[in-house]
Amino acid sequence: MVLTRRDLLAGATASMTGGGALRAQDAPRLSLTAAAARSRRRFGAAVRPEHLAAERPFREAVLRDCGSITPEIHLKWDALEPTRGERRHGPADELTAFAGRNALALRGHALIWERSTPAWALSAMAREGWPVVAGHFEQTLGRYGAACGVWDVVNEPIDVRAPGGLHRTAFLDAFGPGYIARALHAAHALAPAARLSINDYGFDYENEEEQARRKALLGLVSSLKREGAPLHVVGLQAHLDLSKGPLKPAPLARFLAQLADLGVEIEITELDVKESRLTAPIEARDAAVAAETRRYLEVALDQPAVVSVTTWGLTDRHSWLPALGGRMQGGEAVATTPEGYNRGLPYDALWRPKPMYQALHQSLAASPLARA
Ligand code: G3I
Numbered sequence: 001m002v003l004t005r006r007d008l009l010a011g012a013t014a015s016m017t018g019g020g021a022l023r024a025q026d027a028p029r030l031s032l033t034a035a036a037a038r039s040r041r042r043f044g045a046a047v048r049p050e051h052l053a054a055e056r057p058f059r060e061a062v063l064r065d066c067g068s069i070t071p072e073i074h075l076k077w078d079a080l081e082p083t084r085g086e087r088r089h090g091p092a093d094e095l096t097a098f099a100g101r102n103a104l105a106l107r108g109h110a111l112i113w114e115r116s117t118p119a120w121a122l123s124a125m126a127r128e129g130w131p132v133v134a135g136h137f138e139q140t141l142g143r144y145g146a147a148c149g150v151w152d153v154v155n156e157p158i159d160v161r162a163p164g165g166l167h168r169t170a171f172l173d174a175f176g177p178g179y180i181a182r183a184l185h186a187a188h189a190l191a192p193a194a195r196l197s198i199n200d201y202g203f204d205y206e207n208e209e210e211q212a213r214r215k216a217l218l219g220l221v222s223s224l225k226r227e228g229a230p231l232h233v234v235g236l237q238a239h240l241d242l243s244k245g246p247l248k249p250a251p252l253a254r255f256l257a258q259l260a261d262l263g264v265e266i267e268i269t270e271l272d273v274k275e276s277r278l279t280a281p282i283e284a285r286d287a288a289v290a291a292e293t294r295r296y297l298e299v300a301l302d303q304p305a306v307v308s309v310t311t312w313g314l315t316d317r318h319s320w321l322p323a324l325g326g327r328m329q330g331g332e333a334v335a336t337t338p339e340g341y342n343r344g345l346p347y348d349a350l351w352r353p354k355p356m357y358q359a360l361h362q363s364l365a366a367s368p369l370a371r372a
Contacts, residue, residue, distance in 0.1 A: 031064050031065055032065040032066070032346070032357075032360055032361055032364060033064075033065055033066055033067040035360075035361045035362075035364035035365040036067065036308075036309065036364045037067070038364070038365055038367075039301065039364065039367045039368060039369050039370055040307075040369055040370045040372065041301070041306070041307055041308055041309065041364065041367070041370050042067045042068050042105060042307065042308040042309075043065065043066060043067055043068075043308070043309050043310070043360075043364060044066045044067060044068030044069055044070060044104075044105070044107065044308065044309075044310040044311075045062065045065070045066050045069060045070070045310060045311045045312075045313060045314045046069070046070045046071070046072040046109075046270065046310065046311070046312045046313055047062060047069045047070070047071065047072060047095070047313075047314075048071075048072050048073060048074070048091075048318070049071075049074065049091045049094040049095050049098070050091070051318060052094075052095075052098060053094070057351040058314065058315065058318075058351075061314050061315070061347060061351065062104075062314065063102060065314065065346075066104060066314075067104065067105060068104055068105035068106065068107060068149075068308065068310065069095065069098075069099055069104050069105075069106060069107070070106075070107040070109050070269070070310055071091075071092060071095050071106075071108075071109060072109075072312070072313070072331075073091075073331065074091040074092045074095060075092050075108055075109055075110070075140070075144065075148075076109070076110060076113065076116035077111075077112075077113075077116055077117050077118055077121060077136055077140075078116045078117065078118040079091065079092070079116070080092065080136075080139070080140060081118060081121075081136065081139070082118055083118075083120065084118075084120045084121075084124070087139060089143065092143075092144060096144060096147045099147070100147070105149050106144075106147050106148045106149065107148060107149070107150050107151075107152070107267075107269070107310065108144060108145075108147075108148030108150065108151035108152065108194070109151075109152045109155070109199070109269075110151075110152035110153075110154075110155035110199060111136070111137060111140065111141075111151060111152065111153050111154070111183065111187060112133070112153060112154045112155065112171060112179075112183055113154075113155035113156060114156075114167065114169040114170060114171065115156075116155075117170065121136065122170045125170055125171070125174050126170060126173065126174055129174065129175075130174075130175065130182070133171075133183070133186070134186060137183075137186050137187060137190055138190060141187060141190035141191045142190065145190055145191030145194060146191065146193065146194075148191075148194060149194065149195060150194060150195040150196070150197055150232075150233055150267070151187055151191060151194050151195075151196055151197060152197050152198070152199040152235055152269070153180075153183050153184050153187045153196050153197060153198065154179075154180050154183055154184075154198045154199070155198075155199045155200070156199070156200050156201065157169075157180055157198060157200065157220070158200050158202075158213055158216050158217055158220065160209060160212040160213050160216050164177060165216040165219070165220070166220075180198065180220070180224065180229070181224055181227060181229040184196050184224070184229045184230050184231055185229065185230060187230075188230035195232040195233050195265070196230055196231055196232050196233065197231070197232065197233035197234065197235045197267065198220070198221075198224075198231065198234060198235065199234075199235030199236075199237065199269055199270075200213075200217060200235070200236070200237065201236075201237035201238075201239050201270070202237075203217060203236055203255060204236075204238060204240060204241075204244075204247060204252065204296070205241070205244040205245065205247065205248075206248050206251060207244060210244075211251075214255045217234070217259070218255075218258055218259065218262070221234060221259065221262050221264060222262050225262055225263055225264070231264060232264060232265060233264055233265045233266070233267055234259055234264045234265075234266055234267075235266075235267050235268075235269035235270075236266060236267070236268055236269065236300075237268075237269050237270035237271075237312075238268050238269070238270060238271040238272075238296060238300075239270055239271075239272055239274065239312070240271070240272070240273045240274065240292050240293070240296060240344075241273070241274040241276070242273060242274065242275055242276040242277075242288055242289070242292060243274070243276035245292055245295075246291070246292060246295060247292065247295045247296055247299070249295065249298070249299045252296075252299045252300075253299045253302065253303070256299070256300065256303040256305070256306065257303065259305070260303060260304070260305035264305070265305055265306075265307050266300075266303065266305045266306045266307070267306070267307060267308045267309075267310070268300055268306060268308065268309045268310065269310050270310065270311075270312040271293070271296070271309060271310065271311045271312065272311060272312045272313065272319065272321065272344040272345055273289045273292050273293060273344035273356070274321050274322075274342060274344055275288070275289065275321075275342050275343060275344060278324040278340075278342070279324070282339055282343075285343055286343055286354050286355045286356065287355060289343055289344050289354070289355070289356050290354070290355035290356045290358065290359040291359070293356050293359040293360060293363070294359040294362070294363055297309070297359070297360065297363035297364070297367070298363060298367075301363055301364065301367030301368070302367065302368060304368070304369065304370050304371040305370075305371060306370060307370050307371075309360070309364065311345055311346060311360075312345070313345050314345060314346055314347050315345055315346075315347040315348065315349060315351060316338070316341035316342060316343050316344070316345050316347070316348050316349045317332075317341065317348075317349040317350075318332055318345075319332065319333055319341060319342050319344060319345055320332060320333060321333055321342035321344055322342060323335035323340050323341045323342060324339070324340040324341070324342075325340060326340055326341070335349070338350050343356075344356070346360055
């Protein structure tokens with residue numbers, strides 16, 4: 001059965017598994033998307049089509065809480081063209097259809113990311129140059145360009161340990177630092193209505209590396225804008241980490257203001273919280289995760305240029321972050337008990353909303369307006 005948002009809000013939702021789960025009648029009151037809309041913002045989550053198809057509670061949570069979705073894996077180059085010339089569109093088509101049926105916005109993630117570039121393309125690029133990248137853009141944006149309001153054109157370009165501050169990748173090697181502007185222009189030509197983004201992590205905490213990363217990002221954005229590249233959005237992943245915290249509000253606020261002054265919108269694209277004390281009592285763990293989420297959002301949502309918040313998944317069950325005594329399976333950390341998971345997403349592994357959910361909801365609902 002295909003469940004739509006309308007069915008859900010009309011009360012067609014089945015009871016969710018696990019004690020303390022959200023009740024259907026609470027859904028409209030507690031929806032994260034409704035809370036975000038109060039300040040003209042969007043709330044969303046990263047998803048995989050196989051989870052949407054197999055897990056009804058997940059589908060219901062997405063339909064209730066999300067105004068947008070980001071394909072966690074299936075718009076990446078290695079998912080779309082694992083072997084040269086053999087395109088696999090099934091999972092991405094499923095996601096775009098799901099988004100279309102349910103009036104959800106889609107974030108296109110990500111055209112260029114070294115880690116998700118298939119091996120054949122890494123070597124072909126070195127031999128054949130830009131046409132290899134251009135072919136991928138044409139195919140991907142030709143099919144999905146208009147379906148996504150925003151595209152992460154380059155993911156994770158910054159590395160302050162590398163000379164020049166850019167990650168040493170096959171793209172940098174083949175095309176030099178101009179590859180970022182070139183990619184933005186190419187994407188703009190193929191998807192002229194889309195807002196284009198660079199997306200990166202590690203700008204949150206007051207350690208030397210993250211301070212240097214902020215400076216490098218500001219430098220990169222400022223030079224791209226100066227040279228007229230079509231860059232509209234900067235995606236801040238916000239993979240928070242309790243071993244580095246707590247966050248310091250003032251420098252974070254200053255950084256966001258500097259970014260906004262460069263004339264870009266800011267999206268929080270991959271929010272989650274990596275725990276540091278996985279063996280502590282569960283209440284203390286959940287309280288620490290919620291407090292860090294609140295601290296981050298209070299600063300971020302005070303900045304009018306921040307227009308959306310996306311969490312990297314909705315439930316701990318699907319988190320990519322290490323589980324206690326767990327193992328990795330298909331890009332997810334699998335634990336044997338709900339407590340065993342990293343508890344850095346809004347719902348636990350049995351679909352019960354946690355204090356992080358309340359932190360998101362309250363911060364989103366209470367924040368000043370985003371700029372129109
Ligand atoms: O595709 C193979 C599949 O054929 C095989 O059956 C399966 C068996 O393990 O592995 C599959 O690939 C995995 C893929 O997820 C799909 O399940 C990869 O090994 C695994 O590395 C991949 O991980 C994803 C990773 O990006 C790389 O695409 C994570 O789930 C996803 O959370 C992560 O997301 C990134 C963002 O895109 C960028 N920012 C950091 C974030 C976390 O790393």
